Amino acid sequence: MTADHALTPRQQDDLRSVAAMMIPASSEYDVPGADDAAIQADILATLGRDTKQVSAALDHIARLAGEPLAALDGAKREAVVTEFRAGGGLPAATLARVILQCYYRDDRVLRSLGLEPRAPFPKGHVLPDGDWSLLDPVKARPAKLRGVP
């Protein structure tokens, strides 16, 4: 079984619907939604140890919805997701996390945030030294270290 098949087609459809509700596309910020095909593919390919919890979360949604989320009207879909988030426990938290962790490493999203889409190593980052005169008032106060008999 490949990672793509770790979730059933119905689960994958609901995952896409939930992701779109969580993070819709925005023309204002020029970013895709979390239902974007590349982001969904990243989620499915890297579910790994989270598969069981995510699967449980999507099964919970399926029970609440009774039919594919996408088939519900907006108000019903919203009600299902609200109930799911309120009572979903660890599976719901895991589902939210896997969506967010793949969304916020997408090149387009990172560029929109002004961040370079790269690993921290080996380039690292440059840090300003800062104004060390801020320490002057602390230095001006008398030393105070509790003594011992």
Place this chain on the structure above:
Amino acid sequence: MNQAVDVLIIGAGASGAAVAWSLANTKMHILCLEQGGWMKPSEYPSTGRDWEAKFYGEWSTSPNIRGRPEDYPINDDHSPIKVVNFNGVGGSTIMYTAHWPRLHPSDFRVRTLDGVADDWPIDYDTLVPFFEENDRMMGVSGLSGDPRSPLTHPPMPPQPLGLSGPLIANAMNKLGWHWWPSDTTVATTDYEGRARCINLGHCTPACAQGAKASTDITYWPQALRAGVELKTHCRVREITTNEHGMASGVVYYDEDGVEQFQPAEVVILACNGVGTPRILLNSASGKFPDGLANSSGLVGRNLMFHPYAQIYGFVSEPTDSNRAPPTCLWSKEFYDTDLTRGFVRGYGIQFGRGAGPVFEAVVSEQKGILPWGPDHHRIFRRLNGHRLHVSAICEDLPETHNRVTLDPVLKDSHGIPAPRIDYTISENSQKMMAHGLARGREILETAGATDICVNSPIPWGGWHLLGTARMGTDPDRSVVNEWGRSHDVKNLFIVDGSVFVTSGGVNPTSTIQAIALYVADQIKQRLANLFD
């Protein structure tokens, strides 16, 4: 059977590495058994695009979540604070923030000064030469002269203040409260073969640059060159004893899972405040029915964690986010006892520079301040890269009911009984945490922060594992004597955080390693009559 060694050290982490290096110049045959392996920096999270996601899985601080073959499970269901650690050569120095305060002189005299807990059988001055030696070996950056901390001499300059440091500093100056750049084991210049920090930012789950000191790149290379032998993927099950009640060696499982016996003249435990009592309790025998070195009944008791009361908020100015080591400043404003606050003892404050985008999104969504739907993007841009943390690291006083025992059901992959933690936060600590949160709120609000959130205690905040085989002169009230030797078994030593009598209000690794070097020095001075 394996050839007998003079000294057998269990654990290759902070204290095991230090004691091995120090004893190496005796030219004794020294062997260290480590349940984990050597680390591969090329596989550290910051080398990949999924660097933040790994923190939730194979690089989690919790062994229960991480679940690597070298990890052992810990039943911490009965504790509001969960144990975090790392198993491998370097131990939890692989996975720590590198914040490097020392215990204060007053921390060794808690009973005398404040009438609670107990005094240590040693004092700060005794440890000073070992603190200094350890700072040179680990490579410390910082600024000497903190008026409210013990005098240190960091060989490297402090980390830059960056963007977050001045925001915190300005707030603290407005309040008239103490702050100072932290001593850290992050190299700010090239140091002893280590490259300087380039601000990968994701320091806690290991440093791919090698700028953060971990004992696999500080003590161990020197110890190995000096002749110490280190065997990895060897998990000790128990310490054995002979007819004279002396330790005779250990039973361990080698890399292939084969049970082995390793005889030794001296056994040194360096497995942290959970691992050490676990081995001692698993070493029960006919002569030691309650576990080894446990005639006092105190093995596993008096567990101290340091409850972390964390508060954070978001300022309009940009912060360092993930572009810097996570900590840079500390405060000792509330470190000492002031009974008008309603509690005894005190806490250090550890300031945080910010977080990466995934962490920010996940945590803020969980806290309910990052909405789902069309407004998600606007709110996220207000939060991301604008976070400041304030954490009160509260002194946990020893209480015998806070303890490590053996779980009756849970076992590790070798079938060895796993530890169980029973721990509650005391009323004194609760008051201290509340005080820390209130002061933290003042700091954040003075800095202009909004959307203030609280994590108290930090649930996966059990980094500091202390007190479970305490040091003392009275065999009825302590497990080891004033130089780390078991009262009951005269060739058994403990050098990790288990021996702490009290916890202070600061991160303990510097003090743990200073104690390990001190015990090693005592062993060397007493070689002629070590077992008397």
